Amino acid sequence: MQVLLINGSPHQKGSTYTALSEVARQLEAEGVTANLQHMGSKPIRPCIGCFKCFETGYCVYKDDPANEFVDLLEAADGLIVGSPVYYAGPNGALTCLLDRMFFGKSGKYALKPAASVAVLRRGGASATFDRLNKYFTISSMPVVSSSYWNSVHGTNPDEVVQDLEGMQVMRNLARNMAWLLKCIEAGRGTVPLPEAEPKVMTNFIR
Numbered sequence: 072m073q074v075l076l077i078n079g080s081p082h083q084k085g086s087t088y089t090a091l092s093e094v095a096r097q098l099e100a101e102g103v104t105a106n107l108q109h110m111g112s113k114p115i116r117p118c119i120g121c122f123k124c125f126e127t128g129y130c131v132y133k134d135d136p137a138n139e140f141v142d143l144l145e146a147a148d149g150l151i152v153g154s155p156v157y158y159a160g161p162n163g164a165l166t167c168l169l170d171r172m173f174f175g176k177s178g179k180y181a182l183k184p185a186a187s188v189a190v191l192r193r194g195g196a197s198a199t200f201d202r203l204n205k206y207f208t209i210s211s212m213p214v215v216s217s218s219y220w221n222s223v224h225g226t227n228p229d230e231v232v233q234d235l236e237g238m239q240v241m242r243n244l245a246r247n248m249a250w251l252l253k254c255i256e257a258g259r260g261t262v263p264l265p266e267a268e269p270k271v272m273t274n275f276i277r
């Protein structure tokens with residue numbers, strides 16, 4: 072079993088990395104492989120709404136890591152996305168990446184458990200957490216919870232590790248993710264998958 076963790080900060084070893092590393096350590100302790108990947112700090116294109124990915128399963132733009140992350144998530148059993156809070160929301164570069172990872176491709180990720188983590192100095196954690204969870208709840212991905220709304224406070228790694236409750240929330244998130252993955256594995260071939268009805272699209276135009 073393997074979980075993909077995406078560090079959605081431009082800082083490779085900053086606060087978000089520190090929070091996700093605590094999740095990764097606990098996942099490994101539970102016998103689950105943690106694949107912690109940095110999104111990088113190079114420009115990431117926004118989605119241009121061309122819908123080509125609905126035909127190919129990949130984004131037309133190949134000059135940033137979006138398609139690599141599509142493959143990494145397809146190969147993973149679960150997903151955890153971490154973001155620094157920027158103006159009470161996720162990092163814009165991360166939402167560009169996630170828009171292009173999910174749009175037209177989310178069928179590949181259905182039933183993979185997922186969670187988000189907000190990392191911040193002071194305010195906007197809950198709005199960031201909600202925004203990131205939207206990618207999962209539209210994609211039939213069960214959202215894994217913890218013992219609080221997943222956030223850790225600090226402006227740098229030294230401060231992050233002093234948020235003892237936040238770090239515990241990270242470990243509990245990892246424990247719950249590992250437990251759910253093991254339940255899914257135990258039920259494979261025994262518990263039938265939910266029926267997938269043909270998709271209905273109602274655009275409110277009559």
Ligand SMILES: Cc1cc2nc3c(=O)[nH]c(=O)nc-3n(C[C@H](O)[C@H](O)[C@H](O)COP(=O)(O)O)c2cc1C
Pocket residue numbers: 080081082084085086087088155156157158159160190191192193194195225226227
């Ligand atoms: C552009 C920008 C906007 C920010 N906005 C917020 C904010 O709204 N609320 C907050 O608490 N911290 C805010 N911060 C602080 C970061 O969330 C915080 O320093 C975090 O630890 C950075 O994580 P990182 O080291 O993984 O990048 C902002 C930082 C930047 C660069």
